[in-house]
Amino acid sequence: MADKKKARVTVDIYGQTYTVVGTEPSSHVRYVASLVDEKMREISKHNRHLDSKRIAVLTAVNSVNEYLKMRDKVKELEEELKNLKG
Numbered sequence: 001m002a003d004k005k006k007a008r009v010t011v012d013i014y015g016q017t018y019t020v021v022g023t024e025p026s027s028h029v030r031y032v033a034s035l036v037d038e039k040m041r042e043i044s045k046h047n048r049h050l051d052s053k054r055i056a057v058l059t060a061v062n063s064v065n066e067y068l069k070m071r072d073k074v075k076e077l078e079e080e081l082k083n084l085k086g
Helices: 025-048 052-085
Strands: 006-012 018-020
Touching: 006 025, 018 025, 025 052
Parallel strands: none
Antiparallel strands: 006 018
């Protein structure tokens, strides 16, 4: 299996510039960064007293929560599909 070439992508998230190094296409990295930026701005809008560090932590907590819910739903649907096939 060939190693994927790593690329550097510069993105802006919540007013800060970051360089992300990875194997994902730059369009994907930019899209992910835009979603993080959007979520941070949404949280900031509803909690104007929070500093950027706390907004980042809340963004991470919200994102992991959403991920876990989706992972559980996928498992549930896979089990449903398995039962339908078997």
